[in-house]
Amino acid sequence: MTVPRLTASLLFASTVLAGAQTWKNLAPESFRANGQINGAAGGAASAIDIRIERYTTDTEHAPIEAALKAGGYDAFLAELKKAPPIGAVTIGPRSFTVRWAREQRNGDSRRIVVVTDAPVFFAGAGAVDAKPTAGYGVAVLEFTVDSVGLGSGTMAPAARVKPGGPTGVQVDDYSGKRVTLMTVTRNLS
Amino acid sequence: MRLLPSATRRFARRGAAAVLLAAAIAPVRASPQKKPTAPEVFNGRATIASAAGRGDAYVTIRVDRYSAPKDVKSMEQALRDGGSTAFVHALRQAPVVGRFEVGTQTFAIRWARQRDAGGKRMISLVTDAPVYFVGGGVPDAKSREGFDVAVIQLLLDPSGLGDGTMAAAARVKPGEAGVDVEAYEGDPVKLLSIMRKVT
Numbered sequence: 001m002t003v004p005r006l007t008a009s010l011l012f013a014s015t016v017l018a019g020a021q022t023w024k025n026l027a028p029e030s031f032r033a034n035g036q037i038n039g040a041a042g043g044a045a046s047a048i049d050i051r052i053e054r055y056t057t058d059t060e061h062a063p064i065e066a067a068l069k070a071g072g073y074d075a076f077l078a079e080l081k082k083a084p085p086i087g088a089v090t091i092g093p094r095s096f097t098v099r100w101a102r103e104q105r106n107g108d109s110r111r112i113v114v115v116t117d118a119p120v121f122f123a124g125a126g127a128v129d130a131k132p133t134a135g136y137g138v139a140v141l142e143f144t145v146d147s148v149g150l151g152s153g154t155m156a157p158a159a160r161v162k163p164g165g166p167t168g169v170q171v172d173d174y175s176g177k178r179v180t181l182m183t184v185t186r187n188l189s
Numbered sequence: 190m191r192l193l194p195s196a197t198r199r200f201a202r203r204g205a206a207a208v209l210l211a212a213a214i215a216p217v218r219a220s221p222q223k224k225p226t227a228p229e230v231f232n233g234r235a236t237i238a239s240a241a242g243r244g245d246a247y248v249t250i251r252v253d254r255y256s257a258p259k260d261v262k263s264m265e266q267a268l269r270d271g272g273s274t275a276f277v278h279a280l281r282q283a284p285v286v287g288r289f290e291v292g293t294q295t296f297a298i299r300w301a302r303q304r305d306a307g308g309k310r311m312i313s314l315v316t317d318a319p320v321y322f323v324g325g326g327v328p329d330a331k332s333r334e335g336f337d338v339a340v341i342q343l344l345l346d347p348s349g350l351g352d353g354t355m356a357a358a359a360r361v362k363p364g365e366a367g368v369d370v371e372a373y374e375g376d377p378v379k380l381l382s383i384m385r386k387v388t
Contacts, residue, residue, distance in 0.1 A: 041294070042235070042247060042291075044243065044245075046241055046242025047242070094327070119328050122326040125325055125330075126321045126322040126325035127322075128320075128321070130325075
């Protein structure tokens with residue numbers, strides 16, 4: 001089985017981060033996305049609200065990155081949960097705390113990565129023969145929006161993060177298939 | 190483009206009209222139509238919607254035969270005497286009478302009954318295992334204990350079209366009306382656009 005990797009690199013790499021948070025900060029801001037996932041049996045869709053009060057500072061980011069490098073996923077998760085809440089991901093009546101959010105400008109667009117401190121949904125876990133859900137302790141959302149505030153992305157609704165891969169950070173998703181975030185829209189405030 | 194001479198076309202039109210007329214008269218003289226029964230196949234769409242989103246899947250139901258009265262009797266007796274656990278035990282001893290298919294997965298049907306419901310067909314099916322725990326993917330999902338079967342109910346008109354419901358993971362209990370079906374997902378999944386496949 002191939003291990004799906006979130007190619008986003010989560011903006012963890014210090015080289016990327018150095019200049020990433022320096023330009024005009026648009027937070028607090030919120031986005032609405034239409035999440036879709038398809039399989040052999042059918043498909044599901046859901047409206048997802050993403051609220052970012054502020055982005056993670058370099059000072060807050062450093063210990064999380066260090067924990068991942070030194071202690072792996074468990075250390076990363078422990079450090080993430082110490083970080084202050086800076087937003088929420090909401091699906092229907094359920095809300096999940098965002099403790100890590102970074103943005104990176106690329107021309108006229110922004111790439112935004114958000115990590116919650118708990119899994120949002122175990123896609124496919126309703127199957128009778130579903131694999132155990134333990135060890136997938138976060139959700140990772142990555143999306144790109146243009147200068148108008150429109151874009152798209154993906155979500156690993158139940159994931160674990162580990163060091164490795166070409167970017168230094170690898171995201172494994174529980175289901176092996178990521179949710180597609182269609183028509184991400186920045187809400188007007 | 191002309192394919193037939195005009196006289197032949199007129200004959201063809203009259204011929205077609207005669208066939209239609211004969212077809213219209215035919216049911217009056219023919220013996221009563223045979224009621225559809227197993228083996229039969231139904232296709233449809235399972236759909237569920239909640240505040241969190243919506244999901245859809247295409248399903249196929251194959252009924253090879255309807256359960257024999259003696260098998261039904263023993264399952265009903267087990268339910269009355271021993272409750273849900275005894276019913277599941279008796280169900281799993283009963284012969285396979287059909288299959289429920291969704292995606293690449295197949296589930297054995299061991300209870301299949303049909304009855305008349307005001308000119309429509311009411312078909313009840315029970316699989317010997319749960320099909321899917323709808324909502325089972327949320328982090329704090331409730332226990333799956335005791336939800337050991339799936340219960341499907343179809344209501345079809347005489348042409349073989351209809352809809353239905355499915356408790357994709359269910360617990361069957363004795364109740365005031367004889368049988369109570371508790372669905373894991375709370376509200377049963379809707380089965381839409383059910384169509385009896387013409388073979």
